[in-house]
């Protein structure tokens with residue numbers, strides 16, 4: 001409210017000088033950007049998410065890579081995610097590799113802010129969890145290790161594993 | 167509403183300008199629509215960024231203010247010499263050492279002159295230096311993070327006012343004493359012995375090219391007058407530094423009268439390259455002393471304070487060719503070097519002219535020994551021999567001059583409250599514009615560089631009076647922005663500032679933003695008590711010290727339930743913010759702490775010390791709104807009575 005009033009005043013003032021032949025300043029009222037969430041044209045959803053990864057093909061699970069992925073996960077993800085189905089800050093990640101395409105997961109890890117603004121599935125997740133996942137300064141290489149770890153976790157059956165520990 | 171009142175005020179200003187008695191120049195065309203034009207020139211639309219950074223001294227707040235221009239919007243206050251409860255600076259265990267001096271913990275000072283680091287005579291946007299006037303110190307702020315990273319105390323110095331000024335390539339940051347005092351090693355002297363025993367110093371601080379790390383290379387021992395302001399030579403005069411001096415009467419009481427007796431004081435010209443030669447010939451003396459050198463380590467996120475025990479000094483009266491005095495009318499303040507380095511102009515607060523000296527004439531006079539005797543063993547060059555010309559009848563109470571890139575000087579006049587534009591070559595006054603009220607320093611963006619940016623001049627005013635809505639007896643401090651692109655200077659904007667804006671420096675934003683740091687990488691965090699993931703979170707007791715290795719991420723602390731603490735323990739909350747994106751700080755506070763909060767930036771570790779004074783359960787929480795679940799970011803510490811033996815327990819989510 002306040003802002004609208006305030007800029008119309010300025011615009012009015014600008015009009016006034018143009019009237020006096022004072023200057024040919026462009027009015028700047030049109031160049032304030034709408035917040036991202038209000039942008040209308042959504043891309044077609046191909047389930048790959050938004051970001052630099054596309055059509056990622058997978059080989060058999062590399063356990064060594066998965067182990068390295070676990071180290072990264074403990075450092076950068078475990079404060080918000082469990083590998084069971086249990087929600088903490090973010091959703092439990094058990095079963096996520098069955099639910100999402102590999103490229104989508106890699107994009108979510110490396111580009112979460114844009115994903116939760118534009119990708120339909122990620123938008124729904126934000127609406128549910130209400131905390132913005134932020135990029136955790138993960139290299140592409142580490143993102144692939146994380147994906148390997150999540151695949152390994154799903155193969156092992158994350159949920160039962162956690163149950164068994166108790 | 168605010169904007170509207172600025173428009174109206176500008177209208178008032180315009181009419182003052184048209185009808186006021188102050189202006190001796192041709193009035194601008196009446197229909198130029200000054201006020202509305204001004205609005206468009208300072209309007210930065212929502213979501214758009216300013217073109218220029220302005221760094222103002224916080225004056226007696228001891229800090230630095232950061233503003234965007236042309237909007238005048240305040241962006242940040244950088245804590246430097248004073249504790250800052252908002253960020254925990256000087257309250258956290260990591261930053262307390264930054265405020266150590268040889269006098270112990272010194273939580274306040276008076277900061278006057280921000281000075282940007284430079285390369286080839288141009289602002290390079292890496293660091294900002296600023297002086298502490300009261301307990302003499304110089305600070306270095308890193309402009310990647312906008313945080314104070316180093317503070318060095320200056321020994322043998324009273325009132326570090328003519329400070330800090332950088333040489334062309336940051337070879338030195340230079341600071342000189344305002345109050346002459348007896349030197350530290352035999353400081354206890356009768357005040358009446360001023361004329362014999364009281365002396366000044368000029369400190370030459372070397373700056374490491376890579377790290378910015380400062381160290382006092384040497385101090386010059388100089389005559390006991392008051393050194394006020396300074397500029398380093400550049401281009402033609404690179405290798406020299408110039409100081410204004412007052413109180414050549416050497417008065418030690420009622421200076422208001424007694425230091426204004428002589429009709430000339432001095433500009434002091436110092437050849438620092440020559441001083442370096444003497445230093446390398448071993449002419450320096452090592453004096454015992456005691457001063458603090460405080461450095462914040464980027465890797466450990468922790469400052470250390472080291473007491474230095476010795477300083478190298480050179481006595482200028484024994485070392486010919488280092489120092490010269492040049493007479494200068496009445497109590498000069500500003501001492502400014504034009505972009506070519508050839509012209510040095512001095513502003514005598516009580517003088518009727520602005521003398522402009524020529525560097526090449528000074529060199530010739532030195533060669534020809536065209537001296538008028540000496541002052542305390544330092545040769546005095548004849549006024550006429552050094553002078554290029556005088557700006558006649560410029561105004562009342564000239565203070566300080568900066569330059570544009572077109573051969574113009576802009577001088578502030580405190581008494582007549584105006585800015586005067588003049589031609590450096592011809593010494594002709596070209597334009598004048600009133601300031602509201604009583605301008606002190608002024609600032610042209612890069613106005614002390616070899617190539618000034620120009621475009622604006624900023625008036626840093628001493629008196630506010632009726633310019634803003636009143637706020638009781640204490641009013642806001644104030645600055646004003648003027649357009650200098652045309653023949654006539656035009657007032658565009660009033661904007662309030664924090665603390666007294668003694669001086670400011672400004673430069674285009676991209677010079678600063680190219681050094682931008684968005685967060686601290688957890689992988690590089692070498693803090694002794696960091697927990698860089700939740701698995702490392704723990705509580706450890708060592709005698710009465712309890713160390714809590716705590717993490718924060720939206721929106722919980724780990725651990726968030728702690729038991730086993732006793733009354734009188736020293737509890738250290740070492741909080742590591744696990745976020746790795748920009749603009750996600752977390753705060754931390756605990757009930758009853760005789761301390762501030764912590765504000766912990768992404769990837770950073772900060773420590774709050776708490777000594778619980780009674781048994782009970784104490785809530786702790788995040789103070790900086792961090793997510794939709796911020797209000798849930800909380801926990802408890804149970805404190806048991808002294809002398810009991812409660813088990814140490816800690817957890818989250820159990």
Ligand SMILES: [Cu+2]
Pocket residue numbers: 719720721751752753788789790791792793796799
């Ligand atoms: Cu928080």
